Amino acid sequence: MRRVALPFLTLSDDSVVLSDWTIGEPGEPRFPLGEILEDWDYEKDLEVGVDITIDLDQAALDLALDATSLKLAAVLVVGTGAGSLPRVTHNACIKILDRDETSVRLETALAGHTLSSQLYLEVRILLDGPTASGNQLSPRFKGAKLWHTDLRVLIEDSGGSRFPIELTSFTDSFQGMPEQNAPWYVQWDPSNFHADFGGNVRLYVNADIEEIAQRFVDGDRLLLQAIVADVMTQMITTALDQENEDDFLVSFEEGSIGQQTRIWIETAFSGQNRQSISVLRRSYPGRFHASILAAAELGDEE
Template identity: 85%
Template sequence: MRRIALPFLTLSDDSVALSEWTIGELGQPRFPLAEILEDWDYEKDLEIGVEVTVDLHQASLDLALDAASLKLAAVLVVGTGAGSLPRVTHYACIKIIDRGNTSVRLEATLAGHTLSSQLHLEIRILLDGPIASGSQLSPRFKGAKLWRTDLRVLLEDGGESRFPIELTSFTDSFQGMPEQNAPWYMQWDPSNFHADFGGNVRLYVNSDNEEIAHRFVDGDRILLQAIVADVMTQMITTALDQENEDDFLVTFEQGSIGQQTRVWIETAFSGQNRQSISAMRRNYPGRFHASILAAAELRGEE
């Protein structure tokens, strides 16, 4: 039973029926939603949907409200992010269920670049009316939560400690910009360490550079080590430049940019505190960068 211990009557599971969840790429046929969404990347937008049917007669008995005037709101809530709690949630779709329409389809389009690690899908049934009627135990406020169920879906391998990599023409994407002739370029927001790592960090590799492109596609270990080290260096140095105390990265949740940066710092500078790492960066920059390069190679072997 998914009933909630609230001071008013709620819906029994016998009152609500859900169809099979479906998912698919934007504009493509949908298929049943599994626990893991395979063969997907952050460039792909998704469409999800589920049909919700409420037995209003049973619902009226559950709530001690008149079936003829009972109105419910079916809500689809979508969240994303690693961990037990989604870092980002929004109300994706709301439909009214009443005597004339006991079955509704909840659907939403999800932008791929906003997703990270997991999809958290939740259906809520809320009271829309009548208000201040029924028995003393009947729900009396619009929006009272009467029923819920949720579902979690892993995106590929869960998306932890990874970021999307795209092979692209820098002449097309960054024409006239300083990045145009760079072998690779990382796009991220250094002001938001709370953001999901998988959904807010993107690495572009320059396909105009044929040697780099071929080595990247072939999985050249030295090139990949240099790329990962560059990503690590950008985030570690930005974190060290923060004016906060040593606990700056401690509070960040799993899957965030801050959490991944903390992991990298602990890998590259094991047993050292922030002051000693910052001192190494100032006084021995070669050792500082070599430590990150070595840590990038170790990660590549895992």
């Protein structure tokens, strides 16, 4: 038999008052949160919050429940990732609203390296109790969603697959390590192609090599092309080494390392399948690397 989901009463907008969203770095003053979060990078952790107030008498009328025993749960849901639906969401904060506590603040800390492309914030009001009173249309189950609102915020102006670049002294950061004398170093986890590209790929440029540092600061296009090609090569070769690479990159979400790698493969080796690219890599490594280097060429500035 098919089970039919019956309707139940929910909260009207007259029952809920939401303050303006605020955001800021830990320990710093908060400021109003708009639709675009500017002047931010992945090094910065953030704290976000909103105040919520319930008119419990109006809520009781809306739900046909007793105001003296009515308990609601206010939940802050946080998500991130490109596209219309966030790839990663979690319940960041839960507070109980009842006769003794009709106003609460929902807030949470956001680790900068976990964010990508956009920030999704949602407030949900759920039934916490009672579950055995009211009329036939009153909500009956703990956790029933009674009200919600959401906010989507573009970060770095929807920065796509950009990633953090840091000019740093390798003598200080990588003392005694093999990368100490390298002109640059790309840090990423080859075992996690599902990770957000922007939050999990980091490039360090060696400030101890004065010529490299100056060319980087000046935006030297050949240097940047070589750096981007190195990132591309690392990810493409790792993907090609996967046993089931034919299906390996198909299902990765927008904004992930896997999706960006697939785009790079299609750009550098247009119209070629895995087998032909692998043959090129084994038999003609010079052409393989030159194809990637050519695909890394930066377009002319407008």
